[in-house]
Amino acid sequence: MMVNGTPQHTRRPRPYGLRVLPRLAKNPPEFFLETLHERGDLVELNLGPARLLLVHHPDHVRHVLQENWRTYGKGSMWVAIRKLVGNGLLGSEGQHWLQQRRLMQPAFHRQKLAALASTMTTTIAAMLDDWNSAARADKPVEVAQAMADLTMQIIVRTMFGASIDSAETRDLGQAFARALRLMNVRMWTFFLPDSIPLPGDRAFREAINHIDSAVYRFITQRRQNPTTENDLLNLLLEARDEETGAHMTDQQVRDEVFTIFLAGHETTATVMSWVWYVLDQYPDVQRRLHAELDSVLVGRLPTLESLSRLNYTRMLIEETMRFYPPSWMIPRSVEADDTIGALPVKKGTTVLISPYVVHRHPDFWENPATFDPERFAAGQNVPRHAYIPFGEGPRLCIGNNFAMMEMQLILAMVAQAFRLSLQPGINIRPTTMPVLRPNQPLHMNLQVRTRPVSNATWLMATETGEYQLVPEHERIDTDRD
Numbered sequence: 001m002m003v004n005g006t007p008q009h010t011r012r013p014r015p016y017g018l019r020v021l022p023r024l025a026k027n028p029p030e031f032f033l034e035t036l037h038e039r040g041d042l043v044e045l046n047l048g049p050a051r052l053l054l055v056h057h058p059d060h061v062r063h064v065l066q067e068n069w070r071t072y073g074k075g076s077m078w079v080a081i082r083k084l085v086g087n088g089l090l091g092s093e094g095q096h097w098l099q100q101r102r103l104m105q106p107a108f109h110r111q112k113l114a115a116l117a118s119t120m121t122t123t124i125a126a127m128l129d130d131w132n133s134a135a136r137a138d139k140p141v142e143v144a145q146a147m148a149d150l151t152m153q154i155i156v157r158t159m160f161g162a163s164i165d166s167a168e169t170r171d172l173g174q175a176f177a178r179a180l181r182l183m184n185v186r187m188w189t190f191f192l193p194d195s196i197p198l199p200g201d202r203a204f205r206e207a208i209n210h211i212d213s214a215v216y217r218f219i220t221q222r223r224q225n226p227t228t229e230n231d232l233l234n235l236l237l238e239a240r241d242e243e244t245g246a247h248m249t250d251q252q253v254r255d256e257v258f259t260i261f262l263a264g265h266e267t268t269a270t271v272m273s274w275v276w277y278v279l280d281q282y283p284d285v286q287r288r289l290h291a292e293l294d295s296v297l298v299g300r301l302p303t304l305e306s307l308s309r310l311n312y313t314r315m316l317i318e319e320t321m322r323f324y325p326p327s328w329m330i331p332r333s334v335e336a337d338d339t340i341g342a343l344p345v346k347k348g349t350t351v352l353i354s355p356y357v358v359h360r361h362p363d364f365w366e367n368p369a370t371f372d373p374e375r376f377a378a379g380q381n382v383p384r385h386a387y388i389p390f391g392e393g394p395r396l397c398i399g400n401n402f403a404m405m406e407m408q409l410i411l412a413m414v415a416q417a418f419r420l421s422l423q424p425g426i427n428i429r430p431t432t433m434p435v436l437r438p439n440q441p442l443h444m445n446l447q448v449r450t451r452p453v454s455n456a457t458w459l460m461a462t463e464t465g466e467y468q469l470v471p472e473h474e475r476i477d478t479d480r481d
């Protein structure tokens with residue numbers, strides 16, 4: 001793998017003007033990539049009042065997100081998001097962010113997350129149950145929606161554990177998805193003041209009130225009757241500032257619950273949608289995946305221990321995130337005059353880092369347009385700061401271990417049970433609203449894979465919460481509504 005790449009442009013690059021708007025509007029990530037090839041590592045866009053600086057070189061990425069991160073704030077895009085998540089981690093800044101990050105970091109430690117694996121597994125198994133019925137009836141599944149529903153259920157259940165039943169999980173998931181859709185309207189009309197009402201404002205408030213009342217109820221119940229549950233809510237309630245000993249207030253916990261819902265489901269759902277798509281497109285990759293799953297798991301459910309041996313499964317997810325990073329653009333606002341490389345940057349400039357471009361930088365990735373999970377095999381040098389699906393520096397995604405564990409479990413369990421193939425005539429390309437996702441529904445046919453264990457046709461939860469393989473005639477519905 002080539003790792004050279006001294007940043008180009010020590011002189012001020014020629015900026016793009018308004019004439020590029022049609023190219024930008026047509027396909028933003030591809031246009032950004034073209035700017036790398038046309039003008040180099042630092043590219044200015046002067047689009048009327050909007051002055052943007054595109055930062056493509058890994059050294060500059062490190063400067064903005066890591067070394068000099070205090071100079072680069074989150075900017076105005078987060079105003080609309082704060083209406084939903086309040087002062088939660090994702091959109092907050094300064095001292096409040098630092099304090100919250102310190103409080104929450106331990107909850108996302110790999111060891112704490114291990115306790116959430118069984119909740120994830122149970123939720124995935126319930127979906128597989130539905131897919132089994134669909135497969136028998138020869139019915140296709142729309143996998144993008146199925147992944148969105150699944151990851152929403154996982155995040156709600158890992159948050160509230162046994163306190164929440166299936167009906168309420170679904171209800172909360174739907175209310176949150178509604179609030180998110182309505183929030184996007186405000187996000188893309190950010191130039192309009194709040195005093196101008198928009199259709200959907202009332203429905204947005206109603207959805208938030210609905211979720212608020214449930215979340216505050218769970219918080220109150222848990223404070224009154226503490227449990228030893230290993231769910232995220234308990235981890236948030238137990239979190240304590242090392243210096244002051246202070247816990248979070250109810251309002252802070254509520255904001256972080258909303259933040260985790262927001263940050264933690266659409267991203268993973270999108271990666272998983274792309275994974276099913278690439279498996280359909282690259283039969284050799286699919287064959288290698290199935291071979292690994294069959295030899296490591298031998299028909300059993302994945303555990304944390306077996307996940308560590310499912311190397312190809314991990315490599316496939318990592319390459320999918322290189323190719324299709326859901327957070328395809330990381331914006332920052334310059335808070336004080338600075339210099340990137342040799343380029344002076346004025347306070348108020350908007351800096352855009354696009355993982356989509358950085359992941360395809362030809363000085364750092366060999367044949368970047370080729371999909372190849374081998375890039376992430378053990379012993380390969382993944383170029384530093386050139387692979388940033390979870391961001392970088394102090395604001396690195398706090399849920400990256402959660403997301404990797406969840407995606408590996410979903411991929412292992414689903415691919416163990418089914419082969420998915422895209423229905424003919426569907427042409428997929430990426431679209432960017434709000435994450436980099438397939439531009440249309442992914443209707444896929446399901447084919448049940450032969451299981452390596454001869455008489456076992458299903459995985460079923462036992463009373464102790466463990467799983468075992470049972471013959472079909474002994475299967476009873478355990479985890480259904």
Ligand code: HEM
Nearest residue numbers: 089090263264267268327389390391395397398399402403
């Ligand atoms: C494939 C899945 C995911 C991707 C690609 C992803 C990507 C990202 C990125 C790029 C950032 C940094 C944004 C910035 O610097 O402006 C971020 C931040 C964050 N993510 Fe994720 N994320 C994923 C899953 C999750 C999950 C599962 C959770 C929670 C369970 C989560 C919670 C957060 C939070 C709270 C932040 C804000 C951290 C801070 O500012 O201190 N993410 N994520």
